[in-house]
Amino acid sequence: MGTRRAWWDLARETVDSFDSRDMADLYTVEWAEARNVLVSEHREAIEKERPGWRRELLRASALLHGLVRRLSPARRIVVAFVLLGVVLSTLKIVTREWPADATGTVFSLLLCTVLLLLLVGLELVDKLRFRDELVMARQLQAELVPQSLPAVPGFELGAFNRVANTVGGDLYEFQPLPDGGLAVLFGDASGHGMAAGLVMAVAHTAWRLQLERDPSPAAVLDTLNRVLCRLGSCRTSGPRQFFAGVALLLRPDGAFTAAIAGHPPVLRVAGSGTVVERFGRGAYPLGIKQERTYEVEEGRLGPGELLLMHSDGLPEARDEAGREFGDGRVLSVLARTAGRSAAEVATTLSGDVLAFLGRRPVGDDVSIAVIRSVPAA
Numbered sequence: 001m002g003t004r005r006a007w008w009d010l011a012r013e014t015v016d017s018f019d020s021r022d023m024a025d026l027y028t029v030e031w032a033e034a035r036n037v038l039v040s041e042h043r044e045a046i047e048k049e050r051p052g053w054r055r056e057l058l059r060a061s062a063l064l065h066g067l068v069r070r071l072s073p074a075r076r077i078v079v080a081f082v083l084l085g086v087v088l089s090t091l092k093i094v095t096r097e098w099p100a101d102a103t104g105t106v107f108s109l110l111l112c113t114v115l116l117l118l119l120v121g122l123e124l125v126d127k128l129r130f131r132d133e134l135v136m137a138r139q140l141q142a143e144l145v146p147q148s149l150p151a152v153p154g155f156e157l158g159a160f161n162r163v164a165n166t167v168g169g170d171l172y173e174f175q176p177l178p179d180g181g182l183a184v185l186f187g188d189a190s191g192h193g194m195a196a197g198l199v200m201a202v203a204h205t206a207w208r209l210q211l212e213r214d215p216s217p218a219a220v221l222d223t224l225n226r227v228l229c230r231l232g233s234c235r236t237s238g239p240r241q242f243f244a245g246v247a248l249l250l251r252p253d254g255a256f257t258a259a260i261a262g263h264p265p266v267l268r269v270a271g272s273g274t275v276v277e278r279f280g281r282g283a284y285p286l287g288i289k290q291e292r293t294y295e296v297e298e299g300r301l302g303p304g305e306l307l308l309m310h311s312d313g314l315p316e317a318r319d320e321a322g323r324e325f326g327d328g329r330v331l332s333v334l335a336r337t338a339g340r341s342a343a344e345v346a347t348t349l350s351g352d353v354l355a356f357l358g359r360r361p362v363g364d365d366v367s368i369a370v371i372r373s374v375p376a377a
Contacts, residue, residue, distance in 0.1 A: 038066030085112040158346030158370040169196025170367035180252040183215045187245030188311040199241045217247035217259035221294045228287030242287040254301040259294045271304030273338030306372035313364035320360045342372040
């Protein structure tokens with residue numbers, strides 16, 4: 001009785017929450033993303049093949065290989081048995097032998113179906129276990145991302161973060177200093193997901209410890225680079241993770257120093273909404289080379305001006321038609337929000353990019369940080 005009730009509740013929930021657009025998204029969004037992941041190793045070979053049945057056959061083979069390669073050896077054998085059973089049963093039907101052996105053919109198809117359902121069930125259990133681990137990792141990571149921004153006399157702060165997966169690799173952190181200044185770390189670990197989240201957590205911890213010794217941007221990036229290299233990011237072979245970041249030190253009078261490692265430029269925006277200066281000259285990201293020094297740039301934030309930092313996921317966000325949000329739209333928002341608070345600028349910019357995406361999820365983590373110098377009353 002309890003099971004029957006559970007099935008009824010599940011059916012009602014499915015009907016109540018069903019949206020026809022979700023069915024379309026299964027192919028246009030979810031399947032498209034899954035297909036890109038599965039054929040990633042063979043994409044170059046597929047593109048070299050001339051359009052036609054050979055290319056489609058190669059694409060189907062790449063899809064199957066990408067799927068089977070991600071299974072354990074035992075489950076690969078199950079897939080092989082299923083494919084063999086389907087092929088043999090199909091041949092019997094095509095050659096018209098199946099009426100004479102209808103029972104055997106039906107039994108083979110039923111067995112293949114049971115094996116396939118068993119395989120799907122095992123994969124689902126693995127996914128649920130992994131999801132639980134991701135949720136725990138997300139909860140731990142949430143402790144590293146500020147839930148509220150600190151109050152800094154003379155300045156306003158605004159920020160936004162949206163992760164592409166359960167665990168993200170983007171990071172922003174503001175730390176008021178005893179002298180009234182502000183230390184800032186803003187960065188983006190390569191890729192997204194668990195690996196990027198781990199790099200983000202390591203960078204955050206190393207930054208916190210470095211602030212107690214020397215909060216200068218050059219010292220911060222040097223420490224983060226050495227720590228990431230010790231973890232193996234600087235190896236010359238195998239998978240590598242790096243961290244593109246900005247270390248900034250803002251003084252109470254608006255003077256600041258910044259060191260930037262492979263990150264999109266920091267924009268200084270006038271009160272009129274016009275970008276008047278860009279900081280960042282394309283240095284290597286952190287975790288690429290062991291012995292690396294990072295140039296320190298200096299500037300001053302005047303009354304009513306703001307500094308904008310954003311991850312590359314902002315301009316590279318794509319809508320349902322595949323168009324990028326682009327730097328032009330970022331500049332348009334800055335002009336439209338001239339004179340507004342830091343929080344309003346961050347909210348408007350994030351709102352515009354989410355509206356631009358439509359129903360398409362973000363392909364990469366998107367983070368925004370805004371620091372505005374409050375004009376004297």
